Amino acid sequence: MTIRRAGKPDFRNLCITAMRAFADDPVMRWLYPDNDDYFLPNGAVFANSMTNWLANQQPWCTDDAAALAIWFPPVEPGTPEQEWINTGPPPRQDQLARFALIGPVMAENKPTEPHWYLQLLATHPDWQRNGLGAQLMQVVLKQADEQGVPCYLETERPELVAYYRTFGFDVRSDWVIDPEATLGEVGPKMWGMYRPTP
Template identity: 30%
Template sequence: MPIRRGDWDDEECMGALLSVSFVDDPFVRWLLPKSRDFLLDSKKHPRRAYSAAFDAGTVYVIGDFAGAAVWLPPGAKKDRSEAIAQTETSVATESQIFPPEFQALVSQSAAYCPSDPHWYLGLIAVDPAYRGHGVGTKLLEYCLAVVDRDGLPAYLESTNKANRSLYRRFGFQELAEVRVGLSPPRFPMLRPARKQNV
């Protein structure tokens, strides 16, 4: 399957992909246990959290949205998870408010984020219909080649224990298991800088 750069025209498809690929993610469903809230949030999450990646051209789509990876390059505005946590936990809507532990969980996880220049993997999503076919592997291979051309480290925060073995295969090292109250764990992971073989 070919991999291409995504752009703002892909926003709706990205929201649809998130709605199917994160339906069983322990962290996301802890945040959004109600089906309606989960589906509505999936549509707005790409713009709310990853505008900087769309603007930078560092959203990567494989096939006809079999999967996608959202990266923030060095110097790009960071993932807005912390700002979202502060807003969403303080402003209730009629149907939804994020758990009170969310803000502390995101803040404690962010403490492991490198201060030096690095690439940040905001999310990788694979349509369940394509799981087990190497889609996530192909996305990581492709994107980490871009990272390695820069000779910089890569950082992510895994929200699903099942994904950590894939990240480890690509050289990511687990820094911590972060949990607050009844929250599911987040796993900050760092891949040290590598130079691409020439």
């Protein structure tokens, strides 16, 4: 299986892969609890994010886009954020409220030093457990080791905490989204995982 940089022609397949891979993800389904919102045709729930990832991060993917990884390269503190390209309908108020809760707590838990950030690792369910995720991880982990730069990610599944430990990550912090249940119920738990330089 070839690992390569994704391009605009992969857009539809990348969105579908991400949507299918995260269909039962605790955080994604907390953000989009309504099936009608989440299961829009062609993985449209990821359309805005994928537009920006293709414009700025250039995702890594398999040759058929059945698996992908979104890695953000290291940036120095104070670097201006990249401009967000909005290509879809605006979120509803209830969705905006959830994003407003998750964003700050994730930012609080990120390392302050420059690091590679794995925002998303996704494999289409039909292709899972074939080592594709591991190949997508190693592409950047090797580069990070050569640069002497740490890596960081978040996960919301206990089984993935164990998975990422096999790549040298360990739990740095954990938190619960909206522990005061301001939106009616306590949100899902997340783990921040850090991989130091070798």
